[in-house]
Amino acid sequence: MAEHELYFATDAQLRAYKIRKIITQVLLYGFLTLVGLFIILPFWYMIITSFKSTNAFENEELSGKLVLYLNSTNFSFEQFQKVFQGSFNFGSFYLNTVIVAVLSTTFTVVTTVLAAFAFARVNFKGKDVLFTILLGTMMVPGEMMMMTNYQTTVQFGWYNTFAALILVHGVSVFYIFYLRQTFQQIPNELFLAAKVDGYGHFQYLWKCMIPIAMPTIVTILILSLMGAWNAYIWPTLIASGENSVLAKMGISHSMLLVSNGLMKQFTSEFSNDTPARITGSLFATVPLFVFFLIFRKYIMRGISRSGIKG
Amino acid sequence: MDNLEQKTNVEVLPNPDGTMNWDARLASLGISTKKELKTRSHKWIMPEWMKGWIALIPALIFLILFMIYPILNTFIMSFCNNFYWVGNSGSSFVIINYIAGIQNTRASTELSWGIQNYVNVLKDPVFISALGNTGLIVIVSVPLTIIVGLLLAVCLNAIKPLQGFYQTVFFLPYVTNTIALGMVFNAMFSSGPGGLFNMLISIFGVSPQHWLDINASKWNMFVVIVIYSIWNGIAFKILVFMSGLAAIDKQYYDAARIDGSSKITIFRRITVPLLSPQILYITITSFIGACKSYSQIISLFGGGSRDFGGVDKNTWITVVGYIVKLIDSTADSAQGRGAAGCVILLAIVLVITLVQFGVSKTRVHY
Numbered sequence: 001m002a003e004h005e006l007y008f009a010t011d012a013q014l015r016a017y018k019i020r021k022i023i024t025q026v027l028l029y030g031f032l033t034l035v036g037l038f039i040i041l042p043f044w045y046m047i048i049t050s051f052k053s054t055n056a057f058e059n060e061e062l063s064g065k066l067v068l069y070l071n072s073t074n075f076s077f078e079q080f081q082k083v084f085q086g087s088f089n090f091g092s093f094y095l096n097t098v099i100v101a102v103l104s105t106t107f108t109v110v111t112t113v114l115a116a117f118a119f120a121r122v123n124f125k126g127k128d129v130l131f132t133i134l135l136g137t138m139m140v141p142g143e144m145m146m147m148t149n150y151q152t153t154v155q156f157g158w159y160n161t162f163a164a165l166i167l168v169h170g171v172s173v174f175y176i177f178y179l180r181q182t183f184q185q186i187p188n189e190l191f192l193a194a195k196v197d198g199y200g201h202f203q204y205l206w207k208c209m210i211p212i213a214m215p216t217i218v219t220i221l222i223l224s225l226m227g228a229w230n231a232y233i234w235p236t237l238i239a240s241g242e243n244s245v246l247a248k249m250g251i252s253h254s255m256l257l258v259s260n261g262l263m264k265q266f267t268s269e270f271s272n273d274t275p276a277r278i279t280g281s282l283f284a285t286v287p288l289f290v291f292f293l294i295f296r297k298y299i300m301r302g303i304s305r306s307g308i309k310g
Numbered sequence: 311m312d313n314l315e316q317k318t319n320v321e322v323l324p325n326p327d328g329t330m331n332w333d334a335r336l337a338s339l340g341i342s343t344k345k346e347l348k349t350r351s352h353k354w355i356m357p358e359w360m361k362g363w364i365a366l367i368p369a370l371i372f373l374i375l376f377m378i379y380p381i382l383n384t385f386i387m388s389f390c391n392n393f394y395w396v397g398n399s400g401s402s403f404v405i406i407n408y409i410a411g412i413q414n415t416r417a418s419t420e421l422s423w424g425i426q427n428y429v430n431v432l433k434d435p436v437f438i439s440a441l442g443n444t445g446l447i448v449i450v451s452v453p454l455t456i457i458v459g460l461l462l463a464v465c466l467n468a469i470k471p472l473q474g475f476y477q478t479v480f481f482l483p484y485v486t487n488t489i490a491l492g493m494v495f496n497a498m499f500s501s502g503p504g505g506l507f508n509m510l511i512s513i514f515g516v517s518p519q520h521w522l523d524i525n526a527s528k529w530n531m532f533v534v535i536v537i538y539s540i541w542n543g544i545a546f547k548i549l550v551f552m553s554g555l556a557a558i559d560k561q562y563y564d565a566a567r568i569d570g571s572s573k574i575t576i577f578r579r580i581t582v583p584l585l586s587p588q589i590l591y592i593t594i595t596s597f598i599g600a601c602k603s604y605s606q607i608i609s610l611f612g613g614g615s616r617d618f619g620g621v622d623k624n625t626w627i628t629v630v631g632y633i634v635k636l637i638d639s640t641a642d643s644a645q646g647r648g649a650a651g652c653v654i655l656l657a658i659v660l661v662i663t664l665v666q667f668g669v670s671k672t673r674v675h676y
Contacts, residue, residue, distance in 0.1 A: 028465050029472075035462060036479045039541065043482065045506060046494045064503030064512075115369035124359035130366075134373065140381055141602055141659060143633045144652040147645065148380035148387070150637050171372040201361045230487050232605050236615050237638055259489045266493070266612040274497045281490035292485040300481060303546070304553040 043285075044068065050079050050279040057275045079279035087268040088276070090283050092254055093261040096162075100235075100257060101228035104166040108224045109217065112175045117205045119176065120183035121191065134173045142169075146234060153238055160244040160255050165235055175220045182216040183209055219302030222295055229288055232259040240264075258284045388649035391426040427643065427650035436624055437651065440632040446532070447628070448600040451539040456592060458540060459547030464581060466548070467555045477552065484545035492609020495538050496522060499610075522611055524621050531611075531619050531626055538606055543599075547592050554588035555581070586674040590666065597662050601655065604630040629655050 008014040048068055049057060053076030060066045060074065067074065083090045118124075119131050149168055158164040186209060194204045210217065239255040246253045256264065262280045270276045292299060387393055431437050466476055483491070498506040499521035508518040520526035521534050562584070566576045582589070607626055611619045616635060619625040629651060636648030 025469070028469055032462070032465055032469070032476050036476060039479055039482060039544075041506075042491055042494045042498065042541070045498055046491075049497065061500065061502040061504035064509065064518075066504040066506060066509055068506075111369040111372065114365040118362045118365035122358055122362035122365065124362035127362065133378070137373075137377055137381060139656075139660065139663070141630075141652065141655050143602070143630055143637075144384045144649075144656060145377055145380040147633070147637055147648055147652055148383040149376055151645070152375070152380070167372065168376050171369045171376075173373070173377070176369065201358070202365075205365075226485070230489075232489055233634060237634070259487055260615075262487075262493065263489050263609065263615060266617075267614040271612075274500070277493055278497055281487075281493045284487045284490040288485050288487060289482075292482075296478065299485070300477075300549060303484070304549045 046278055046282050046285070049275050050282045051075055051077070052275050053078050054273055054275050061274075079275050082270070082273070082276040083279050083283055086270075088265060088270060088280060089254065089256075089261070090280070093256055093258045094287075096255060097229060097257045099162060100165045100231075101225050103162070104170050104228050105221060105224040107166060107170045108172060108175065109221055111171050112179055112220060113205070113210065113217065115171075115176045116179035116183055117201075117209065120180045121205075121209070122201060135177065138173050138177070145169075146237070150237055157244075158238070160239050160241045162239075162243075162255075164238045165231075165255075165257075168238075169234060172224075175224070179213065179216055179220065182213045186212055215298075215302075218298055219305070222291075222299055222302060225291070226288065226299075230259060231257065232263070236260045236263070384649045384652055387646055388427050388653050389423050389425065390646055391422045391424050391643070393421065393643060393646045427646040428654075430643075431647050431650045431654070434647075436627060437629075437632055439624065440627045440629050443626050444601060444603065444628045447535065447539065447603050448597060450532075451536045451543075452593075452596045452600050454536065455540050455543045455596060456547060456589070459544050459592070460551055460585075460589070462544070463548050463551035463555060464577065466552060477548070480548050481545045483542055484549070488542065488605045489609045491542070492538065492606055493612070495534065495541075496610055496612045499534050501526070522619065524619075526619070528620070528625055534610060535607060535626060538610060539600070539603070542606055543596065547596070550588050550592055551585065554585045558584045586670075590670045590674050594663055594666050597666070598659050601659055601662070602630050603628050604634065607631070629658075 008017060045068065048070060051070055052060075052074045056074035056076070082088060119127060153159065153164045153168055156163075158168075190208060191204060194208055199207065235255075235257045236259075239257075240260055241255060243251075243253040243255050254261075262277075262284050265271070265277050265280055270280075462480060466473060466480070469476070500506075500508075501518065501520045501523050502508070503512075503518045505518070505521070507521065512518065519530055521530050558581070562580050563576065566580055571579070607618060607628060608615055608631070611617045611623075611626075613623060617623045618627040618631055633648050633651045633655070636644045636651070639645075639648075
């Protein structure tokens with residue numbers, strides 16, 4: 001503030017400047033708060049609706065007196081029982097999604113680290129050509145691969161199995177590219193020093209490169225977990241029925257994940273029960289939110305640095 | 311240590327000219343130089359290229375099987391006039407089948423090649439409307455989202471207290487499930503007088519509207535699609551713009567202020583040019599992303615994964631929606647048409663990217 005005072009000839013000018021500054025700040029905060037409310041509104045609506053009874057919600061909608069708070073007439077826990085009933089089976093959705101998320105993330109990270117290491121540190125013939133081809137495939141829309149992958153996966157007998165969800169889109173060129181960038185920033189001298197100490201390539205990867213590149217690997221881990229949680233098109237196509245392996249053993253186990261399990265409720269017996277479906281949305285959102293609150297720093301930094309839209 | 315000292319006792323004399331014979335000296339310490347390693351040691355050491363391929367193979371197997379081969383296969387499939395996928399009966403690999411001479415059409419006739427799929431797709435009114443819808447979504451929602459995102463990022467950058475708090479709030483839509491929040495928007499835009507949005511507009515004296523149900527007009531649906539696209543897409547843009555703004559040197563702003571430039575001039579002449587790499591990046595990724603809109607639209611309409619609104623369930627069908635419908639379809643040459651749709655989508659994405667890179671050469675300052 002003190003610096004600015006130097007620029008003004010008279011007190012009146014200074015006062016005008018200060019007033020203008022205050023008005024700007026008020027407008028800024030007002031605008032940001034308004035947009036913030038717009039961002040928050042769907043979440044608030046989701047939480048409030050989840051705690052309403054279906055009857056109260058329908059009455060409010062029909063009478064045009066929807067309230068965005070809870071009171072003694074509309075409050076109820078009934079929705080929380082519904083999401084574990086009938087075609088809504090959040091226990092199974094969660095279990096399947098966690099299995100797929102953990103296994104596919106492990107698979108992704110292992111293959112990505114090895115491939116990025118090969119591209120960044122090891123010299124072999126054909127490396128650059130191969131890398132260019134892989135980069136080129138990043139331009140291609142995923143639907144183009146999905147078209148054939150659907151047929152291949154059915155051919156392999158992977159229809160309605162976890163393998164289809166974990167292995168088919170598990171390796172990502174983008175992650176390999178992103179981790180390779182980080183690996184390449186590690187100075188070559190370190191590698192030579194490690195070589196003098198008697199480290200081989202893979203020992204060097206394990207003991208030096210992975211610890212140094214940990215922030216990037218954690219980012220990949222988080223993005224991959226979030227991607228698995230939100231995956232929709234592929235799981236809907238390939239695994240929206242009963243698990244085919246378990247079915248042979250006489251166990252019926254639905255393969256639905258969180259997203260397509262939720263989507264199914266639009267056409268299930270809950271199609272007219274809006275609060276029940278909204279509670280399903282809440283159940284799909286809350287784990288992601290908790291995850292976000294714990295890893296907020298990593299997620300925001302990782303996404304702004306890697307620049308990826310999941 | 312003892313070992314080392316014992317070995318140093320072995321005397322290695324300097325060369326007559328006074329220089330040290332390092333190979334011999336190192337050998338006396340038990341360290342072999344490369345040459346000696348080859349001649350003396352019989353222990354096999356894995357060559358470097360082999361290590362490279364071993365590290366690469368796990369990723370490469372899956373990349374070839376599920377990425378490179380599918381691209382080629384889909385491309386070839388799109389030129390196969392009578393490809394009919396019969397499900398689990400050995401007929402899925404177009405290339406492999408063709409080479410092996412396996413018949414894979416329903417009528418088990420010879421495969422015929424040509425551009426029939428492209429003709430069929432481009433004649434299909436559903437595909438044309440999908441192209442138009444996707445184009446509209448791209449042209450309206452992408453610039454709007456970018457402008458709002460840029461505006462918010464600049465505003466966020468101008469405040470000090472609570473900046474982190476607001477930034478976190480604006481980031482929240484990124485960490486949500488598109489389907490789940492689409493479902494919430496579906497309820498918020500319900501047609502009853504007590505629908506949240508209908509109540510909001512009634513404050514301004516507008517009567518309740520049909521937004522998403524089968525009685526809704528196409529443009530009412532579009533309003534919801536655009537609002538949801540903005541809500542859904544804004545977080546990522548703000549984050550990227552904020553990281554770009556943080557990198558701009560404050561001296562430029564001080565200099566402009568001394569010159570008495572107005573806020574708008576500062577924004578146009580300093581912020582936008584210095585932020586142009588981020589703007590280019592966001593423009594390209596969001597154009598491509600919007601070309602592939604799918605989940606956020608079906609989640610709004612609430613009729614399951616094949617519903618794009620309206621009576622015919624195709625009102626707001628997108629290109630990806632058209633393709634996804636054909637992937638597991640059993641209709642005649644459905645996969646061929648789907649593949650043709652994929653190739654057209656790829657061409658559109660490529661053209662957009664090239665045009666934007668062309669524009670960027672004159673407009674982006676690095």
